[in-house]
Structure formats: C-alpha cells, structure tokens
Amino acid sequence: MPYIPNTDADRSEMLELLGLKRTEDIFDVIPGHVRLDGDLKLPEGMPESELVEYFDYLGAANHVFPARRILAGGGVYAHFIPPVVKELAHRSEMYSSYTPYQPEVSQGMLQAIFEYQSFVCLLTGMDASNASSYDGATALMDAVLMAHNITRKSRILLPRFLNPQFRGVIEANNLGMQLELMTLPVDSKGVLERDALSKELTTDDVAALVLQIPNYLGFYEEGIRELVKLAHDAGALVIMSMYPFVVGVTCTPGELGADIVVAEGQPLGLPPSYGGPNLGCLATKMKHIRQLPGRIVGKTPAAFDREGFVMTLQAREQHIRREKAASNICTNQALAALQATIYLSVIGKDGFHKIARKCEENAHYAAEQLAAVEGLHPAYPVRAFFNEFAVVFDDPARLVPVRQTLLARDWLAGVPLEDSFRELAGGMLLAFTELQTREIIDEFVRDLKEALNG
Amino acid sequence: MATFWFQKTHEYIAEVDGEYRVGISEFAAQELGDITFVELPDVGATIAQGERFGTVESVKAVSDVYAPVDFQVTAVNEALADEPEKVNADPQGDGWFIKAKLSDPSQLDALMSEADYDAMDKEAG
Amino acid sequence: MAKLIFEKSRAGSKRYDVADFTGLEPESPFVPEDIRRTGPLPLPEVAEVDVVRHYTALSRNNFGVDVGFYPLGSCTMKYNPKVNEEIASLPEWAQLHPEQPVETTQGALLLMHELQYMLAEISGMRAVSLQPAAGAHGELTGMLMFRAYFNDVGEARKVMIVPDSSHGTNPASATIAGFKVVHLESDERGMVTVKALKALCEKHGEGNIGGIMMTNPNTLGVFEQEVKEVAEYLHSIGALLYYDGANLNASLGYVRPGDMGFDQVHFNLHKTFSTPHGGGGPGSGPVGVCEKLKPFLPYPIVERTDSGFGFHRPEKSIGRMKLYFGNFLVLVKALVYLRALGREGLKRVAENAVLNANYIQERLKDAYDIPYYQRCMHEFVLSAARQKKLGVRALDIAKKLLNDGFHAPTIYFPLIVPEAMMIEPTETESRETLDAFCDAMLRYAREIEEDPEKFKELPNLRIQHLDEVAAARNPVVRWVPEQSKRE
Structure with missing residues (x-):
C-alpha cells in the first residue's frame, strides 16, 4: 500500500500491545448502527506509473494557450515566471510544514512571511500586512468587515466597475454580516457620479468607500484624491483594491490616502492555475493593526542576544477569541506568499518597474491599433488605463463568433462583459502583460480584423 | 486614600480624591499574565452597567471588561497605549483604565467591598 | 536572525x-x-x-514533514506524495486560464467532477462544491448555507451549538454567518450526550436552534457514541448538523458523516487527502451536503451535460465564496492521491492512522496522565498536569521535542484538558518512528522527575525563548527602508 510503511509483522505486534487480534478490531468502539455497510463505491488504487498516464490522459483534454497569446485577465494574468521561483518555492522543507506555531523550528517560513509582509507594505504604502488571505476577493470581503468593525457603521459604497467576482464574494458573505451594500452609479462616459457619491456620504453611516485601481475595466477612476477626501470628510474609511503592478507607474494607495488596501497577488509569480490557488494581500495602517484579520508575523528579541520571528497579536484570532474573533480565517496562503516573495526578490527593483511599464505600453499600443479596426469601438471614451481596456463590437452578436475564430488561432481573447454589465453587451475586456511584443500584438490585430470580416 | 468596590468579573471601581476610576483587579491582572494591549472607549462615551467597555489582551488570551455601574467616560489612561505593562505592575493604581462620572452612585452599594472580593472563591468564577 | x-x-x-x-x-x-509615480519603489x-x-538558507531553517516526525494533533501532517506535486505542476493544469471557455478545459472539469463524486461517496453526501479555500472557509460556507436554508423555509433560527472541545474556527464561522454561539459541555468521557444537548436546546428554545457543529471523532480523538441519537433529536426539532471534517482521516471507508446523520460536511484536502499544508496554506475545504441543502451550494458546480462537462449554478445558491472554482491545483493533488489509494487504500489509511495513535497512547499512558483514557481514534490527548506539579509545563516538553528533532504535538488544545498535548501520528509513520518518539517522551518523564530545571535546557536550539510579549506590545511587522526611517 503506498505511503504506509508498517508491515504486517509491525501491525500484529502493535495490536498485541492493545490486546487486539485484527486491525479492523480497532474500530469496535464505533457503534454498529453508524458503520458503513459494505465498501465505498470507488475505483481500485493505481500504481504511480498508471497515475501519471491517467492524468496525462485527462490533461490532454485541456487546451493550453501559449502564455503570450492569453489576452484575458479579469483578476488572473499570464505574466512570465522565472524558473528559479518554482525551484525555490518547491523546497519541501517549506511546503511540507504547518503554520509556524513553533517558532524555534520555523524561522525559515516566519522570515519569508515577514519579508512578504514587508513587500506588501512597500507596494500598498501601508504599515502592516497580514500573512495573506485566500484571494483578492476574500481579502476585500475581510477589508469590508474590518471597516465595519473599526467604524461600527454599516453602509459600504461599491463602485460600479468593481470586479464582479469580488462583488459576488462580498454579497454571499453578507448573508451573515447584513451590511448595506450600495453601488455607486457611473455616467454615460463611465465616470463615477460625484453627486451620487456626495449624496450617499451625507448620512454619517458609511463605513467604507471601496475603489479599485485600476477599476475592472482597466482605467483609473477620475479624481481619486478627491474621492478619498470626500469619504474621509464623511468619516468613512477608504478601501482600495489594486493590481500589484500598477504601483510601478502610479502612487501607492497609501500615498493616495487609502486606509485599507487589498490585492489579488496572483500576478506576482503564481501561474494562472485555472483560478486557484491565488494570493490575497491585505494591509492597513498601524493604528488598525488589531482589527486586521489573519496571521501576522513579527520580529522580536530571543535568548543569547539574538532576534527571531514569531506569529504575533494572536489574541485577535479565532483560536483564542473564538466567537468574538474579527474573522474566522485560520489558514493563510503561506506557500503562495512565499512564491510572491521569491518572485519579487528575483525580478527586483529593475524588473518590477520594467514589467509595469511594459504591461501598460503593450495595452496602449494595442488600443491604438484597435482604434483603426472597423466593427468595434472602445466601451467608453478612452481615458487613462493600465494594462486592460474594454472594447465593444458594433454588432454585439459578433462577439461570440469572433472570439471563437480567434480561439481557433490560439488566442484567448478577452473576458466577455455582458453577463456582469448589461450595458456592455458585445463587449470584452482585453488584458496585456510584459509577455507580448509589438509583433504579437500586430498579429493579434490582423487576426481580429480577419475574424471580423470573415 | 482610595475606596474600592469590585464585581465578580474582576473589574473594580475606586474613589480616589473625589474621582471614580475603573480598572481590573490585581487578581485579574495576574491571571492574564503579561498584558500586551488595552482597548479603551472614547472620552465622553456613556456605558451602561454590565456593558463591555474595553478589552485586555495578553499573548495567549483576551478578555472583555464590563462596566460595574452606569457611567460616562471622563478620561482614559493614555499611558497604557505605550506601556500596557503598567496594568501588570500596578493594576489598582497607575494601571487604571478610565475615569468616570457616575450617574447613580447608589449602584455602588450592590458591589463587593474589598474584603468581600478578597474572600470570593475566584478560581470557580 | x-x-x-x-x-x-x-x-x-x-x-x-x-x-x-x-x-x-x-x-x-x-x-x-x-x-x-515619480521615483522607483525601494524594492x-x-x-x-x-x-x-x-x-535555500531559509528552507534549511524550517521543519516540515519531509524533515521529521510531525505529530501535530488535529492537523493530520501526513506525508505529501511527490507524484501529486509533479502532476499538479504540469502546464496542462497550472497554465490553464480560468477565463478559458469550458470546451478548452474539459480535462479540468472531468477532474473536478470526479473529485466531487469521490468526496460525496466518501462522506455519504449528495453533492459537493469544491470552492472553499480552506477548512474554516468551508465552515463559513456551511453556516451561510444553513442561514440561507432557514431564510428559505421562513425560520429565524439564531442559535448554533458548539461542543466545548471544538476548534476555535467553529464558533468564529458561526458568528460571522450571523448565529449566536452557545457551548455544550461534554460528559466525563469527553462526549456529547443527547441529555445535555436536549437540556441546552430547551433552555434556548428548541425552535431557535439552528444546529450543531461537531467533529467525529471529536478533538479528544474519541468517537461520539450518541452521534446518531443526537442527529435524530436535532432533526426532530428542525435543526441541522454540520460535520467539521478535520478528523475524517480516522474513519475513511468505515463510517460516513452522512450515515451518522450529518447534513453538511467540509473536507480538509490538506489534511485527509495529503496535499501540503504549505506552511499555512493554500489548503482546500470543499463542502458536501444532503439533498435538501443542495440548492444552496455556492456556484459553480461541475455537471455532466449532453455536450460534455459544464458549470452549473444551483437554483438558490448562496453565491460565490472565492474567485473562480476553488484552489484548483490543490484539487488536482487530492485527486491524484485518491486515485493512488482507491477503495481499499482509504481503509488502510484509517486503520493504520488509528492503530498508530492507539499504540503511542498505550506506550505513554503510565508516564503521563490521559484524562479521557479509552480507545482513541486517529489522535489522543495527554495531559502534562503531573509534570507541571514538578515545574515542567506542556510547553517545555514541546520545546524539548523540538530540541531533539521531533515536531511538537498540538499543545493547550482542546481547552478542556489542562496542559494538553494532542498527538496525531498519521498512518504514514513507521513503528520505528513511533517508538523513537515514545522512547523520548518516556525518557522525558523520568528526567523531569529527576531534575526538572535541567530538563528545560535546550542545547540544540539556536533560536529559543522568543519574546512573544515584546512582539505583541510593540509590533514590528515589516522592514522599513532607510529613506522612510529618516523622514
């Protein structure tokens, strides 16, 4: 039997110590009326050679797009991952460990998480980060709950163009939280309506204004600094959800006045992985650290004049606070956090800023080229965007067949928008990373034209 | 000279030079171990008897603190923000939590005297 | 450092x-x-x-299952098979983009469909959602579904019962889903009884009871003898039962939560099904449900249709619990494991896990107190109360184990045992390893009696006595660049 080292001889000696004869006698404390009658309806086990073959067979039913021909994002992006990242993150001393409750033998993971927290603080402009959350969507949900706990207010203002999955997670969880979720409308140009925001803020019961940088359609909300000020003046906190690379070209959310910052960290060295595992980044200002959910690692003195790392502020957490805990989070995504930490160390200062600029440059080049294509138009008048933008087919019915044709040419072109935003029927969100070259983009534009004309 | 009243959940209220102070008892401070953080209400807050008005954290535990009587918060012990260890060092002196204005001082009569509190079987509580 | x-x-x-x-x-x-941005970030x-x-240096300064014995109770630190890792890292899985049309991901959907089926069969449930990212996330999903179910049938049941031995995540999850948590005391065997349960329900009003969250075997490693009766009683008053799957390793192929009467379960793929704990995640916590809770499952669920596999949204779904379809690569690893073991293999897992735990318990029972001594399942809880009288706490014994190359058991949990040490060896350890651990623990018991102070010396640990109080009083949680320090 795989993975079970004891022999029959071992077992019979061990059973003897317990005064038992057969291994299954060990279960005689289980009342007969709940025991399974017969066998589970499951297949027989397989030797490793067959396993590998079986999963190859399953895998063959998937189509893997070349990373630079994936022009879809929506939260998960195809960036390049230097091989050294996987090599290091796969060291089994790290992945086969549990949460570092025993710091004496877990300094490696604890230090890596401390470095992760430091990276997150640098990117977000915050003072304190947790050791990671499940993903960007649950991190946002945690941030909302945090804002509610800090302000003891219950209204949450969400922007119209928030990642629809992020919104979905907040809505599902709200079944228990019972907060009042309000969506801020946009005008015909896609700009958040300032008057509507001001009106929402006249009541003093707003816990938080949520902003996404860039928003789901890829562009920056107009006048972010003013929006932040309006919220703060009304006593509300500002939560920003960011694309990690955006701060290669913009101020950090902290510099823009955010109180809590979240991010989906997958672009930082995690493969798309069919949408999981991801990495939820969640950070805040020092004064809110005790409301920050999830694990936190801190540096502290140790014996013999040394310094080391421990999990700290554990009194916030569920294993101590139980039903009074600010969150039920138990695990984090430590391995994903480690991967992001190694990735950021490997690309370094030079790589981070170059990648950010290249993502942006590619998207802008593509937008320019597409502007000359007949049969589609930008979803909204072009304004400042990062690496994603939305286009709409003049004839909405063309979206499906065109994407299909592009698929056949090995392009994963865009995320369709109509399901989430009814007014964007025939629209799709195109994403670019540092992986494209001008040549690739030109080829895509050519193929798209042909598909439209075909 | 201070007069102390206690309640079962180990909070005290003390009259010191005509002012009322609220904190946690020496027994409670010792039981909690090294205190790392004290969360206190805002000045001006009105707290009803039995209501939670703060929390005390140690490394491995966290406890709520409850109002022994109705009161309004007139001051909080700002020093505890940087030096929560004061609560361990002198819980019934320098380690007080808040100063309070009582709306009904007669509520004090229902609390335990220092002698009654000392005699209470605390382990069972 | x-x-x-x-x-x-x-x-x-x-x-x-x-x-x-x-x-x-x-x-x-x-x-x-x-x-x-006008200047670069200080990366x-x-x-x-x-x-x-x-x-590499950091990894060499870290203890994992691949380094040594890791008997961390309630965490099921079994060996992580390397074939799981190898397969899950193939581009056919790792490079799939979640926005790909399902026609291009049929292999992934088939895999998820197969896992949904196998988990349902193992637990005796009717349907499974693979979406939750961890055990606690599964619990939260479950509690939100209970809430949605009661809303749907027009009942405002607010009370969730949690035994006093439960995991801390249970009350936290129930609270976040809007339930008021009440604790149920265990009896002298460490078990839940219908009698105590009924008294508690009557006290809070039977019509207010939303349900109970239980593990079985419970956190003492004890099989709940009255579980079926508990289920019958709770169902009779209209309440639901939630099964915390943390301890499922003990009963694979022998007992199913569904057959015990539970309405919903979560699985910890990172415990029972051998996927790595990763230093704290990513885990995966799929949920399984009975027929009447099926319409409330989070979406998407994988279903077989005439034109292949597709995603489906249950009619009264609570919505979405995380991005996309769950921690997909973890699902891949779990299915590789299930396929490797198969029907008979799972039974061998449970048998050997339980045998190993009982073997250690039997060897240590005279040297340490075992407050709820009886046949245990996959884990048991001993108490260092006797040693504490000599000045050595469970914490000191844990550190001594670290000093000697073992990982420590879970300590100070469950809360109902003083100086608790919760030991779960798992089935992937050999008798030789178990003996080495038992020999060490027996030696400690002697050394503590002889010289408790000397026992506390930890000559092999480079880093020790980390000041947790200072860490919490003055949190240093990040590196600060020089330029900001000067500002």
Whole structure:
C-alpha cells in the first residue's frame, strides 16, 4: 500500500500491545448502527506509473494557450515566471510544514512571511500586512468587515466597475454580516457620479468607500484624491483594491490616502492555475493593526542576544477569541506568499518597474491599433488605463463568433462583459502583460480584423 | 486614600480624591499574565452597567471588561497605549483604565467591598 | 536572525530583461499627473544566485514533514506524495486560464467532477462544491448555507451549538454567518450526550436552534457514541448538523458523516487527502451536503451535460465564496492521491492512522496522565498536569521535542484538558518512528522527575525563548527602508 510503511509483522505486534487480534478490531468502539455497510463505491488504487498516464490522459483534454497569446485577465494574468521561483518555492522543507506555531523550528517560513509582509507594505504604502488571505476577493470581503468593525457603521459604497467576482464574494458573505451594500452609479462616459457619491456620504453611516485601481475595466477612476477626501470628510474609511503592478507607474494607495488596501497577488509569480490557488494581500495602517484579520508575523528579541520571528497579536484570532474573533480565517496562503516573495526578490527593483511599464505600453499600443479596426469601438471614451481596456463590437452578436475564430488561432481573447454589465453587451475586456511584443500584438490585430470580416 | 468596590468579573471601581476610576483587579491582572494591549472607549462615551467597555489582551488570551455601574467616560489612561505593562505592575493604581462620572452612585452599594472580593472563591468564577 | 532579503540589496546588482523593452522612459506618460509615480519603489536588488542562497538558507531553517516526525494533533501532517506535486505542476493544469471557455478545459472539469463524486461517496453526501479555500472557509460556507436554508423555509433560527472541545474556527464561522454561539459541555468521557444537548436546546428554545457543529471523532480523538441519537433529536426539532471534517482521516471507508446523520460536511484536502499544508496554506475545504441543502451550494458546480462537462449554478445558491472554482491545483493533488489509494487504500489509511495513535497512547499512558483514557481514534490527548506539579509545563516538553528533532504535538488544545498535548501520528509513520518518539517522551518523564530545571535546557536550539510579549506590545511587522526611517 503506498505511503504506509508498517508491515504486517509491525501491525500484529502493535495490536498485541492493545490486546487486539485484527486491525479492523480497532474500530469496535464505533457503534454498529453508524458503520458503513459494505465498501465505498470507488475505483481500485493505481500504481504511480498508471497515475501519471491517467492524468496525462485527462490533461490532454485541456487546451493550453501559449502564455503570450492569453489576452484575458479579469483578476488572473499570464505574466512570465522565472524558473528559479518554482525551484525555490518547491523546497519541501517549506511546503511540507504547518503554520509556524513553533517558532524555534520555523524561522525559515516566519522570515519569508515577514519579508512578504514587508513587500506588501512597500507596494500598498501601508504599515502592516497580514500573512495573506485566500484571494483578492476574500481579502476585500475581510477589508469590508474590518471597516465595519473599526467604524461600527454599516453602509459600504461599491463602485460600479468593481470586479464582479469580488462583488459576488462580498454579497454571499453578507448573508451573515447584513451590511448595506450600495453601488455607486457611473455616467454615460463611465465616470463615477460625484453627486451620487456626495449624496450617499451625507448620512454619517458609511463605513467604507471601496475603489479599485485600476477599476475592472482597466482605467483609473477620475479624481481619486478627491474621492478619498470626500469619504474621509464623511468619516468613512477608504478601501482600495489594486493590481500589484500598477504601483510601478502610479502612487501607492497609501500615498493616495487609502486606509485599507487589498490585492489579488496572483500576478506576482503564481501561474494562472485555472483560478486557484491565488494570493490575497491585505494591509492597513498601524493604528488598525488589531482589527486586521489573519496571521501576522513579527520580529522580536530571543535568548543569547539574538532576534527571531514569531506569529504575533494572536489574541485577535479565532483560536483564542473564538466567537468574538474579527474573522474566522485560520489558514493563510503561506506557500503562495512565499512564491510572491521569491518572485519579487528575483525580478527586483529593475524588473518590477520594467514589467509595469511594459504591461501598460503593450495595452496602449494595442488600443491604438484597435482604434483603426472597423466593427468595434472602445466601451467608453478612452481615458487613462493600465494594462486592460474594454472594447465593444458594433454588432454585439459578433462577439461570440469572433472570439471563437480567434480561439481557433490560439488566442484567448478577452473576458466577455455582458453577463456582469448589461450595458456592455458585445463587449470584452482585453488584458496585456510584459509577455507580448509589438509583433504579437500586430498579429493579434490582423487576426481580429480577419475574424471580423470573415 | 482610595475606596474600592469590585464585581465578580474582576473589574473594580475606586474613589480616589473625589474621582471614580475603573480598572481590573490585581487578581485579574495576574491571571492574564503579561498584558500586551488595552482597548479603551472614547472620552465622553456613556456605558451602561454590565456593558463591555474595553478589552485586555495578553499573548495567549483576551478578555472583555464590563462596566460595574452606569457611567460616562471622563478620561482614559493614555499611558497604557505605550506601556500596557503598567496594568501588570500596578493594576489598582497607575494601571487604571478610565475615569468616570457616575450617574447613580447608589449602584455602588450592590458591589463587593474589598474584603468581600478578597474572600470570593475566584478560581470557580 | 539571518539578514532580510532587503538588507542584501546592492544598487545595480540585478538587471531584469523584458522582451521588446525599448525606449520606454521610467515615468509613465499614461497616468494622470496627480497620481503618477515619480521615483522607483525601494524594492531589493539582489543577484539571482544570492536570492537562491537566501531562500535555500531559509528552507534549511524550517521543519516540515519531509524533515521529521510531525505529530501535530488535529492537523493530520501526513506525508505529501511527490507524484501529486509533479502532476499538479504540469502546464496542462497550472497554465490553464480560468477565463478559458469550458470546451478548452474539459480535462479540468472531468477532474473536478470526479473529485466531487469521490468526496460525496466518501462522506455519504449528495453533492459537493469544491470552492472553499480552506477548512474554516468551508465552515463559513456551511453556516451561510444553513442561514440561507432557514431564510428559505421562513425560520429565524439564531442559535448554533458548539461542543466545548471544538476548534476555535467553529464558533468564529458561526458568528460571522450571523448565529449566536452557545457551548455544550461534554460528559466525563469527553462526549456529547443527547441529555445535555436536549437540556441546552430547551433552555434556548428548541425552535431557535439552528444546529450543531461537531467533529467525529471529536478533538479528544474519541468517537461520539450518541452521534446518531443526537442527529435524530436535532432533526426532530428542525435543526441541522454540520460535520467539521478535520478528523475524517480516522474513519475513511468505515463510517460516513452522512450515515451518522450529518447534513453538511467540509473536507480538509490538506489534511485527509495529503496535499501540503504549505506552511499555512493554500489548503482546500470543499463542502458536501444532503439533498435538501443542495440548492444552496455556492456556484459553480461541475455537471455532466449532453455536450460534455459544464458549470452549473444551483437554483438558490448562496453565491460565490472565492474567485473562480476553488484552489484548483490543490484539487488536482487530492485527486491524484485518491486515485493512488482507491477503495481499499482509504481503509488502510484509517486503520493504520488509528492503530498508530492507539499504540503511542498505550506506550505513554503510565508516564503521563490521559484524562479521557479509552480507545482513541486517529489522535489522543495527554495531559502534562503531573509534570507541571514538578515545574515542567506542556510547553517545555514541546520545546524539548523540538530540541531533539521531533515536531511538537498540538499543545493547550482542546481547552478542556489542562496542559494538553494532542498527538496525531498519521498512518504514514513507521513503528520505528513511533517508538523513537515514545522512547523520548518516556525518557522525558523520568528526567523531569529527576531534575526538572535541567530538563528545560535546550542545547540544540539556536533560536529559543522568543519574546512573544515584546512582539505583541510593540509590533514590528515589516522592514522599513532607510529613506522612510529618516523622514
């Protein structure tokens, strides 16, 4: 039997110590009326050679797009991952460990998480980060709950163009939280309506204004600094959800006045992985650290004049606070956090800023080229965007067949928008990373034209 | 000279030079171990008897603190923000939590005297 | 403490090349001026070889199952088969983009469909959602579904019962889903009884009871004898039962939560099904439900249709619990494991897990107190109360184990046992390893009696006595760049 080292001889000696004869006698404390009658309806086990073959067979039913021909994002992006990242993150001393409750033998993971927290603080402009959350969507949900706990207010203002999955997670969880979720409308140009925001803020019961940088359609909300000020003046906190690379070209959310910052960290060295595992980044200002959910690692003195790392502020957490805990989070995504930490160390200062600029440059080049294509138009008048933008087919019915044709040419072109935003029927969100070259983009534009004309 | 009243959940209220102070008892401070953080209400807050008005954290535990009587918060012990260890060092002196204005001082009569509190079987509580 | 990666930075020591990166100024012309970045972030600049040495050094300073015995109770630290890792890292899985049309991901959907089926069969449930990202996330999903179910049938049941031995996540999850938590005391065997339960329900009003969250075997490693009767009683008053799957390893192929009467379960794929704990995640916590809760499952669920596999949204779904379809690569690893073991293999897992735990308990029962001594399942809880009288706490014994090359058991949990040490060896350990651990523990018991102070010396641990009080009083939780320090 795989993975079970004891022999029959071992077992019979061990059973003897317990005064038992057969291994299954060990279960005689289980009342007969709940025991399974017969066998589970499951297949027989397989030797490793067959396993590998079986999963190859399953895998063959998937189509893997070349990373630079994936022009879809929506939260998960195809960036390049230097091989050294996987090599290091796969060291089994790290992945086969549990949460570092025993710091004496877990300094490696604890230090890596401390470095992760430091990276997150640098990117977000915050003072304190947790050791990671499940993903960007649950991190946002945690941030909302945090804002509610800090302000003891219950209204949450969400922007119209928030990642629809992020919104979905907040809505599902709200079944228990019972907060009042309000969506801020946009005008015909896609700009958040300032008057509507001001009106929402006249009541003093707003816990938080949520902003996404860039928003789901890829562009920056107009006048972010003013929006932040309006919220703060009304006593509300500002939560920003960011694309990690955006701060290669913009101020950090902290510099823009955010109180809590979240991010989906997958672009930082995690493969798309069919949408999981991801990495939820969640950070805040020092004064809110005790409301920050999830694990936190801190540096502290140790014996013999040394310094080391421990999990700290554990009194916030569920294993101590139980039903009074600010969150039920138990695990984090430590391995994903480690991967992001190694990735950021490997690309370094030079790589981070170059990648950010290249993502942006590619998207802008593509937008320019597409502007000359007949049969589609930008979803909204072009304004400042990062690496994603939305286009709409003049004839909405063309979206499906065109994407299909592009698929056949090995392009994963865009995320369709109509399901989430009814007014964007025939629209799709195109994403670019540092992986494209001008040549690739030109080829895509050519193929798209042909598909439209075909 | 201070007069102390206690309640079962180990909070005290003390009259010191005509002012009322609220904190946690020496027994409670010792039981909690090294205190790392004290969360206190805002000045001006009105707290009803039995209501939670703060929390005390140690490394491995966290406890709520409850109002022994109705009161309004007139001051909080700002020093505890940087030096929560004061609560361990002198819980019934320098380690007080808040100063309070009582709306009904007669509520004090229902609390335990220092002698009654000392005699209470605390382990069972 | 080793230097931080930031402290190893040397300006100009790392150039990173991006294809086709020509003529781009560092400052973006595309960002509105008032939010534009004007100077680079202070990220480290470290040559690749030094990055490799840095993280290799960190890994050598970390204890995992691949380093040694890890009997951490309630965490099921079994061996992580390497074939799981190998398969899950193939591009056919790792490089799939979640926005791909399902026609291009039929292999992934088939895999998920197969896992949904197998988990349902193992637990005796009718349907499974693979979405929750961890055990606690599964619990939260379950509690939200209970809430949705009661809303649907028009009942405002507010009370969730949690035994006093439960995991801390249970009450926290129930609270976040809007339930009021009440604790149920265990009897002298450490078990839940219908009698105590009924009294508690009557006290809070039977019509207010939303349900109970239980593990079975419970956190003492004891099989709940009255579980069926508990289920019958709770169902008779209209309440629901939630099964915390943390301890499922003990009963694979022998008992199913569904047959015990539970309405919903979560699975910890990172415990029972051998996927790595990863230093705290990513885990995966799929949920399984009975027929009447099926319509409330989070979406998407994989279903077989005439044209292949597709995603489906249950009619009264609570919605979405995380991005996309769950921690997909973890699902891949779990299915590889299930396929490797198969029907008979799972039974061998449970048998050997339980035998190993009982073997240790039997060997240690005279040297330490075992407050609820009886046949245990996959784990048991001993108490160092006797040793504490001599001045040595469970914590000291745990550190001594670390000093001697073992990982420590879970300590001070469950809360109902003083100086608790919760030991779960798992089935992947050999008798030789168990004996080495038992020999050490027996030796400790003697050494503590002889010289408790000397026992506390930890000559092999480079880092020890970390000051947790200072860490909490004055939290230092990040590296601060020099330039900000000066500001």
